[in-house]
Amino acid sequence: xxxxxxxxxxVLGLIASIGLLLRxxxxxxxxxxxxxxxxxxxxxxxxxxxxxxxxxxGACVTQKRVLExxxxxxxxxxxxxxxxxxxxxxxxxxxxxxxxPTTVVARPSGDIVSxxxxxxxxxxxxxxxxxxx
Amino acid sequence: MVATTVPRGxxxxxxxxxxxxxxxxxxxxxxxxxxxxxxxxxxxIVLLTGLSMAIGAALxxxxxxxxxHRHLLLPxxxxxxxxxxxxxxxxxFAQSMGAVCLTLSAILLFxxxxxxxxxxAWIVVALALVNLLFGFCTGCFIFLNLNRFLAR
Numbered sequence: 001x002x003x004x005x006x007x008x009x010x011v012l013g014l015i016a017s018i019g020l021l022l023r024x025x026x027x028x029x030x031x032x033x034x035x036x037x038x039x040x041x042x043x044x045x046x047x048x049x050x051x052x053x054x055x056x057x058g059a060c061v062t063q064k065r066v067l068e069x070x071x072x073x074x075x076x077x078x079x080x081x082x083x084x085x086x087x088x089x090x091x092x093x094x095x096x097x098x099x100x101p102t103t104v105v106a107r108p109s110g111d112i113v114s115x116x117x118x119x120x121x122x123x124x125x126x127x128x129x130x131x132x133x
Numbered sequence: 134m135v136a137t138t139v140p141r142g143x144x145x146x147x148x149x150x151x152x153x154x155x156x157x158x159x160x161x162x163x164x165x166x167x168x169x170x171x172x173x174x175x176x177x178i179v180l181l182t183g184l185s186m187a188i189g190a191a192l193x194x195x196x197x198x199x200x201x202h203r204h205l206l207l208p209x210x211x212x213x214x215x216x217x218x219x220x221x222x223x224x225x226f227a228q229s230m231g232a233v234c235l236t237l238s239a240i241l242l243f244x245x246x247x248x249x250x251x252x253x254a255w256i257v258v259a260l261a262l263v264n265l266l267f268g269f270c271t272g273c274f275i276f277l278n279l280n281r282f283l284a285r
Contacts, residue, residue: 019269099277118268
């Protein structure tokens with residue numbers, strides 16, 4: 001039983017280590033994209049959001065609603081564009097999108113401020129938009 | 134822990150700490166099952182864990198882990214609730230998949246196919262652990278990339 005416990009701990013440790021390594025790699029990649037990529041200037045002079053969605057993604061529907069509410073509450077012409085991560089696969093891959101929803105926040109100039117995977121709350125988006133304005 | 138019947142993508146709140154507790158229980162119980170071994174009831178622990186997940190998926194909020202979380206851990210203050218706007222659908226799907234895999238794992242263990250049974254159980258543990266530690270949904274990742282591959 002002791003041997004099985006040790007083996008179990010080793011396997012858990014391996015899983016956690018591989019997960020940490022992959023997460024570090026993805027964070028590193030996102031940081032490089034954020035510091036170097038641009039998505040093009042905003043048409044209305046306000047900050048921009050690209051929201052990547054995909055098939056069968058219920059959280060993407062929730063994210064869309066969060067963005068709609070934000071667009072209504074944010075003054076200054078927030079531009080929101082919904083992007084199909086499958087149809088626009090090349091753009092998604094360039095911006096490091098590996099799951100959906102993924103939300104890209106950018107300045108009016110197109111310089112990226114943040115790329116966040118998973119559902120993002122309106123509070124967090126508001127903070128990032130403050131950085132983007 | 135998980136919102137009860139709501140339309141897909143509707144305004145539901147999901148207790149994120151409840152989700153984490155659920156994932157931690159899956160990891161812990163499967164590890165305990167592995168340690169005690171098939172001959173000492175390990176397969177039964179795997180089966181019961183799978184059935185608990187199945188109940189939680191079929192009847193949201195009424196699974197044994199969810200009941201334990203809501204009626205013991207929350208009132209005692211051991212865990213604090215952290216409800217956030219979220220869609221319960223993918224979590225229920227993941228719960229269902231985990232239930233199927235653990236039940237299949239238990240069947241394999243009872244049938245004497247220990248290696249196959251434990252490999253399947255450890256896959257479930259790996260996916261739950263990755264979600265628990267890093268908030269990463271492996272199923273979502275696979276589903277998106279499968280669709281990308283098929284679209285090319």
